[in-house]
Amino acid sequence: MKKTFLCIGLGLVLSSFTLTACSSPAEIVAYEVGETATILYAEFNATVQAIEADATERAAKQAAVIPPTSAPDPTQTPTQAPTQTPVPAPTATPQPESADTLSPPDMEPPFASEEFDIEATFELWNFSDEAISMTVENEQILVTIIDTDWSSINWWGDTFEDIALSIDAKQLDGRDGDGNFGLVCRSVDIDNMYTFDITNDGWYSISKLKDQEWTLLVPYTESSAINQGDAWNTIQVTCVGDTLSMWVNGTFLASVVDSDLKEGDVAFSAVAFSVPNTSFVFDNFKLANP
Numbered sequence: 001m002k003k004t005f006l007c008i009g010l011g012l013v014l015s016s017f018t019l020t021a022c023s024s025p026a027e028i029v030a031y032e033v034g035e036t037a038t039i040l041y042a043e044f045n046a047t048v049q050a051i052e053a054d055a056t057e058r059a060a061k062q063a064a065v066i067p068p069t070s071a072p073d074p075t076q077t078p079t080q081a082p083t084q085t086p087v088p089a090p091t092a093t094p095q096p097e098s099a100d101t102l103s104p105p106d107m108e109p110p111f112a113s114e115e116f117d118i119e120a121t122f123e124l125w126n127f128s129d130e131a132i133s134m135t136v137e138n139e140q141i142l143v144t145i146i147d148t149d150w151s152s153i154n155w156w157g158d159t160f161e162d163i164a165l166s167i168d169a170k171q172l173d174g175r176d177g178d179g180n181f182g183l184v185c186r187s188v189d190i191d192n193m194y195t196f197d198i199t200n201d202g203w204y205s206i207s208k209l210k211d212q213e214w215t216l217l218v219p220y221t222e223s224s225a226i227n228q229g230d231a232w233n234t235i236q237v238t239c240v241g242d243t244l245s246m247w248v249n250g251t252f253l254a255s256v257v258d259s260d261l262k263e264g265d266v267a268f269s270a271v272a273f274s275v276p277n278t279s280f281v282f283d284n285f286k287l288a289n290p
Contacts, residue, residue: 174275179280
């Protein structure tokens with residue numbers, strides 16, 4: 001089972017990038033800051049757009065989450081709030097089924113799983129550099145975003161079409177709402193994937209990255225089903241045909257139709273925006289037939 005890890009800078013990045021091979025089994029794709037730049041990572045774009053689009057409600061709950069204001073340094077984490085063209089409004093058609101008709105996927109028995117409880121596999125997950133640290137502790141994987149505005153995407157290492165995914169996850173520290181974590185499906189490469197994210201202050205979203213351009217398929221929406229603070233949440237998603245669906249703690253959150261990505265790898269992910277040394281914990285990563 002192949003495991004690779006991606007570090008993506010959330011600030012300004014050059015349109016060209018440098019691939020740096022790291023010690024097995026991890027690989028890091030590092031994007032350096034430049035004069036002419038575009039935004040790569042979507043959750044940052046998505047968060048900015050969602051806050052602007054729903055300013056009154058979101059700002060009242062999460063006024064503390066603001067973009068950094070200092071100028072980026074090519075040798076450090078980019079911190080300047082980028083000037084950018086707003087992400088286009090979602091164009092996908094919502095799935096017509098109601099929440100009452102959609103039950104969470106049956107994940108038992110999974111056809112593959114990772115519970116981080118086999119000592120022989122620990123080396124596959126242990127990784128550290130100046131931006132991200134990953135280690136197995138207490139039969140769980142601890143991901144720490146050391147340098148702000150970076151993310152960790154941890155791929156399974158295979159290709160799937162229709163798939164059901166589940167993971168238990170929580171954020172240990174950092175400012176409420178300043179980051180997100182969740183699942184990825186149909187990751188063709190680092191520029192094409194679907195992401196399903198939640199925040200530790202009770203918000204969720206579904207996004208699409210296609211050819212380095214992000215679209216919020218389901219804008220950030222608040223849900224009482226999401227346990228807040230450092231509490232555990234069970235995130236489940238299905239990618240079946242053109243339909244993407246999401247549940248948290250057994251409660252249906254959203255379903256949307258999009259046909260751009262047909263197959264790809266799966267992953268779990270975490271991102272921290274502006275608080276250094278923000279940690280996330282993951283356990284019971286399961287793959288099942290939907």
